Amino acid sequence: MGTPFSNLNEFRDILAQFSAIDTAAMDGAVARNAMLTKPGGALGRLEEIAIWYAGWRGNPRPALEKPQVIVFAGNHGVCAKGISAFPPEVTVQMVANFEHGGAAINQLSKAFGAEMSVVPLDLDTPTADFSEGPAMTEDEVIAALSAGWDAVNPDADLLVVGEMGIGNTTAAAAVAYALYGGEAEEWVGRGTGVDNSGLKRKTRVVEMGIRANPSTKEDALEALRCVGGRELAGMTGAIAAARYHRIPVILDGFICTASAAVLEVAAEGALDHCIAGHVSAEAAHPRLLKKLNKEPLLALCLRLGEGSGAALAIGVLKGAIACHSGMATFDEAGVSDG
Numbered sequence: 457m458g459t460p461f462s463n464l465n466e467f468r469d470i471l472a473q474f475s476a477i478d479t480a481a482m483d484g485a486v487a488r489n490a491m492l493t494k495p496g497g498a499l500g501r502l503e504e505i506a507i508w509y510a511g512w513r514g515n516p517r518p519a520l521e522k523p524q525v526i527v528f529a530g531n532h533g534v535c536a537k538g539i540s541a542f543p544p545e546v547t548v549q550m551v552a553n554f555e556h557g558g559a560a561i562n563q564l565s566k567a568f569g570a571e572m573s574v575v576p577l578d579l580d581t582p583t584a585d586f587s588e589g590p591a592m593t594e595d596e597v598i599a600a601l602s603a604g605w606d607a608v609n610p611d612a613d614l615l616v617v618g619e620m621g622i623g624n625t626t627a628a629a630a631v632a633y634a635l636y637g638g639e640a641e642e643w644v645g646r647g648t649g650v651d652n653s654g655l656k657r658k659t660r661v662v663e664m665g666i667r668a669n670p671s672t673k674e675d676a677l678e679a680l681r682c683v684g685g686r687e688l689a690g691m692t693g694a695i696a697a698a699r700y701h702r703i704p705v706i707l708d709g710f711i712c713t714a715s716a717a718v719l720e721v722a723a724e725g726a727l728d729h730c731i732a733g734h735v736s737a738e739a740a741h742p743r744l745l746k747k748l749n750k751e752p753l754l755a756l757c758l759r760l761g762e763g764s765g766a767a768l769a770i771g772v773l774k775g776a777i778a779c780h781s782g783m784a785t786f787d788e789a790g791v792s793d794g
């Protein structure tokens with residue numbers, strides 16, 4: 457089966473038809489959780505995420521055996537405006553590093569038993585500078601959404617999406633500003649480490665981007681097309697495909713969350729199969745997670761991207777499911793309940 461959409465309207469239709477969590481499996485998991493050998497609630501949020509996972513997998517006693525990590529990479533025309541502490545060549549250089557196994561996400565994927573792949577998206581053709589007009593044409597954003605959709609292994613039982621793209625905290629800030637409004641400065645952060653004048657420049661560029669692309673205020677997918685980027689759209693497409701295949705997703709940092717937020721604004725509930733792996737040190741990430749009503753599992757001051765925070769959270773989710781599916785009940789263990 458190929459990608460089931462060839463334009464943004466068909467993609468919108470798919471989002472509108474997403475199915476909900478399996479409440480019978482979830483109810484079964486709630487019942488099992490109540491019988492396990494521990495005081496009620498003693499495993500805290502591990503209990504909640506195990507039940508959530510059971511619901512999406514349609515199994516009250518699930519296993520997590522095949523996590524997939526996909527890193528999308530893209531280049532950004534808006535880098536010409538001096539909005540990153542690093543030059544755009546770093547994107548392709550880091551892709552080589554991912555392919556040779558030398559990046560942080562390679563180590564974390566290995567540590568948590570995930571299969572990792574990298575998907576470079578037209579790195580030789582940066583998006584157009586969004587502060588002057590649309591970053592992508594409809595065909596370009598569809599190509600990136602499709603690459604994301606197709607990269608998901610339907611047999612995976614968990615998905616983490618990450619990214620690499622010099623300049624993409626500016627694109628993510630512009631997407632978040634388009635989706636949620638407020639002031640541009642509330643969505644802009646230091647990314648790879650710009651100084652105060654860089655931060656002011658980023659804010660101005662984000663404001664210019666929304667002014668130059670008025671359709672971004674009307675429609676979430678237009679925001680992705682006009683001020684996003686290829687790797688953002690790749691993540692959006694992959695998160696949508698995961699929902700289609702009923703694969704739970706752990707969200708990573710600011711850029712990943714902005715890419716995901718496009719789906720939630722386009723179709724309420726479209727991120728019910730996602731949990732927030734961590735809160736990044738990028739200034740606007742907590743605000744964005746609040747908009748999505750997602751409480752992060754970890755807060756470790758990471759600001760790397762690549763899927764690193766989400767990959768760490770695979771360990772937490774694995775722990776939750778191991779306890780939920782492996783523990784004895786009070787009856788089985790002959791332990792008196794309270």
Ligand SMILES: O=C(O)c1ccc[n+]([C@@H]2O[C@H](COP(=O)([O-])O)[C@@H](O)[C@H]2O)c1
Nearest residue numbers: 540621623624625647648709710736761
């Ligand atoms: O994940 C995050 O929250 C995050 C926060 C700051 C920076 N990054 C990474 O840094 C790059 C973007 O930073 P910048 O300054 O070039 O916009 C990109 O490759 C991201 O993976 C990622």
Ligand SMILES: Cc1cc2nc[nH]c2cc1C
Nearest residue numbers: 542546620648760761762
């Ligand atoms: C070196 C480097 C590695 C990264 N990984 C994700 N974003 C990154 C940005 C830089 C600059």
